[in-house]
Amino acid sequence: MHPAGDAELNPAPAPARISPWRLALGGMFAMAAAIGIGRFVYTPILPMMMAQESLSAGQAGMIASSNYLGYLIGAMIAATAMLRGSQRAWLLGALFASAVTTLYMAWTESYAGFLATRFIGGLVSAWVLVFATTLVITRLTDMGRGGLTAVLFAGVGLGIVFASLLTGLAMDNQDGWRGAWINSGAAALAATLLVAVLVPGRRTDAAAMPVRSENRGRSIGGLLAAYGLFGFGYVITATFIVQLVRSAAYPPEAEIAIWVLVGIAGIPSVWLWNRYAAVAGNSRAFSVACVVLAVGVGASVLLPGLWGLVPGAVLLGSTFMAITAIGLVEARERSGKDPRHALAMMTAAFGAGQIIGPAVAGYMRDAFGSFLLPSILASVLLVLAAALAHR
Numbered sequence: 418m419h420p421a422g423d424a425e426l427n428p429a430p431a432p433a434r435i436s437p438w439r440l441a442l443g444g445m446f447a448m449a450a451a452i453g454i455g456r457f458v459y460t461p462i463l464p465m466m467m468a469q470e471s472l473s474a475g476q477a478g479m480i481a482s483s484n485y486l487g488y489l490i491g492a493m494i495a496a497t498a499m500l501r502g503s504q505r506a507w508l509l510g511a512l513f514a515s516a517v518t519t520l521y522m523a524w525t526e527s528y529a530g531f532l533a534t535r536f537i538g539g540l541v542s543a544w545v546l547v548f549a550t551t552l553v554i555t556r557l558t559d560m561g562r563g564g565l566t567a568v569l570f571a572g573v574g575l576g577i578v579f580a581s582l583l584t585g586l587a588m589d590n591q592d593g594w595r596g597a598w599i600n601s602g603a604a605a606l607a608a609t610l611l612v613a614v615l616v617p618g619r620r621t622d623a624a625a626m627p628v629r630s631e632n633r634g635r636s637i638g639g640l641l642a643a644y645g646l647f648g649f650g651y652v653i654t655a656t657f658i659v660q661l662v663r664s665a666a667y668p669p670e671a672e673i674a675i676w677v678l679v680g681i682a683g684i685p686s687v688w689l690w691n692r693y694a695a696v697a698g699n700s701r702a703f704s705v706a707c708v709v710l711a712v713g714v715g716a717s718v719l720l721p722g723l724w725g726l727v728p729g730a731v732l733l734g735s736t737f738m739a740i741t742a743i744g745l746v747e748a749r750e751r752s753g754k755d756p757r758h759a760l761a762m763m764t765a766a767f768g769a770g771q772i773i774g775p776a777v778a779g780y781m782r783d784a785f786g787s788f789l790l791p792s793i794l795a796s797v798l799l800v801l802a803a804a805l806a807h808r
Contacts, residue, residue, distance in 0.1 A: 435617060437562040443615030444553035444569035447512060450608035451545035453576015453680070455515040455538055456484065458601045460656060461584040461676045464663040465594035474660075476528060478779020481656045482772045483532040487539025489768025494540075495547040496761040505618035508548035511541040512609040520602030523595040552616055567688035573738050574683030579604060581680060585673040637751050637759055640700075641766050643802040644744045647707060648770025650799035651737045653778040653791050654714045655679075658730060661788060665722055675730045682734030690739035699747035703740060704803035710736040711799035718792040741767070747806075 459481060466472055472480075494500065500507055518538035525534050554566050580601050587596035658679070662672045694702035713732025716725045745763060752759035778791035 435556070437557055437560050437565055438568075439615050440553050440556055441562075441565040441568035443612050444549050444566075445572035445575065446608045446611045446615065447508065447545055447549040447553075448569055448572030449576030449579065450512055450605040450612070451515045451542040453573045453578075454580045454601050454605045454608075455519050455545075456488070456542050457573075457577050457655070458519065458580040458584070458597070459484065459535070461581050461659050461673060462594050462597045462601075463656070464660050464672060465588075465597065467660065468663075469594055472528070473779070474657075474782035475776070475779040477660075478656065478775035478777070478782075480528075480531045480535055481652075481775035481779075484535040484539035485652070485768060485771035485775070487536040487541075488543045489539075489765065489772065491540035491543030492547065492764040492768065493761060495544055496764070500544070503618055504548050504551055505616065507544060508552060508616070509609065509613055511544035511548065512605070512612060514538075514541040515545060516602050516605035516609055519598060519605050523598040523602070549616075552618075564688075567685075567691060570687040570738055570742060571684045574680045574686070574734060576608075577680030577683060577734075578677050579680075581673050581676040584676075585670070588669050588673070637748055637762070639805040639807065640703075640744065640748060640751065641762055643703070643707070643805040644748075644763050645766035645770040646798045646802035646805070647710075647740055647744070648767040649774040649777075650707070650714065650770070650795040650802060651710060651733065651740070652771045652774040653788070653795045654717055654729060654733050655737065656775045657778060657782075657788055658717060658726065658733065661717060662726055664787075665726070667723070671723070675726055678727065678730040679734035682731045683738055686735045686737075686739045687742050690736075690743060694743055694746075699743050699750065700806050703743050703747060703806045706736045706740045706743070707799045707803040707806070710740065711796040711803070714792055714799065715796040718787070718789045744806075 463477055467474070467477055515538055518534050518541070521534055522531070525531055549569065553569055554563075557563055557565050583600035583604060584597040587593065587600055590596060592599075659672045659676055662675050690702055690706060693705075697705070709732055713729045713736070716732070717729030719725060720728075744767075745760060748759045748763045774795070778788060778795075781791045782788050
């Protein structure tokens with residue numbers, strides 16, 4: 418019998434259809450582990466580290482900036498052809514490395530060690546974001562279930578909530594900041610195992626679909642500047658809001674509750690803002706969200722006590738991931754033949770803002786005794802970002 422006949426009689430089995438919810442949940446756990454925990458757990462742990470390790474606000478800001486520098490470099494590497502091979506292997510490897518660096522913070526003894534460990538954590542968190550996007554969002558879109566991408570981004574808020582509770586557990590058990598890092602790293606390892614089960618690899622990488630949009634050819638310059646200013650504007654409050662609670666002499670439970678509020682507000686945020694963007698357009702949604710965030714940042718330092726901190730936390734959580742996502746979508750739509758280049762430029766601008774913000778805020782806090790001036794500066798820059806996004 419001829420080979421061709423064999424092929425006809427024994428065709429290769431069709432690949433099993435993957436449940437879109439399985440993919441979305443896998444992406445959610447990936448984002449929870451690497452971003453919600455690996456990247457943002459530093460915020461609720463920071464007040465304990467500053468108190469128990471005598472870190473200054475400037476040093477604390479530099480540790481945060483080191484993580485964001487790692488994220489920037491990691492994202493730029495991922496935009497090249499350097500990370501070859503299985504995308505699933507890179508995703509799982511980066512998740513494992515993120516969990517390990519989170520755990521290792523508990524055994525780090527020096528300021529230089531904090532800088533290095535958080536830098537590596539930032540580097541691999543960027544790879545998680547890139548490969549989770551490739552393996553999850555692209556396939557969901559191909560299945561006609563693009564709306565489930567909001568489930569993936571909800572993982573950031575979910576991770577923030579879970580990391581807050583684990584930090585509170587360490588406080589209750591008097592384990593200190595080291596115990597909080599251990600709890601969080603163990604949770605990130607568990608989430609990595611869930612991702613390994615839920616997210617299968619791809620036999621081939623689908624070719625990128627051309628982007629069709631009435632915005633194509635529109636200048637990206639204003640949006641690029643706006644994205645950088647947004648990176649600066651959101652990250653100061655995202656880094657220091659729990660420290661603001663401690664500075665106001667509230668009990669430790671209030672510190673945890675504030676960061677839990679950020680996470681809860683973040684869970685539905687991308688879905689809600691995407692619905693608004695579908696009606697008003699990405700540019701307008703980006704601008705309105707920046708103004709809302711500016712109000713929250715200003716409220717956190719201008720209104721007394723929890724009257725400012727609670728709305729500051731809610732408005733931060735309900736906007737920052739949505740602005741991040743909408744900005745990238747708008748840049749892709751405005752780009753010409755090379756959306757990858759536009760996205761790399763956006764990532765660089767955003768990363769630069771994130772790197773500068775915590776360092777500037779920390780040293781201004783040391784110089785002037787409060788976070789009032791850096792937070793006001795952040796609010797002004799967010800309003801400017803809202804204006805620039807339409808250019």
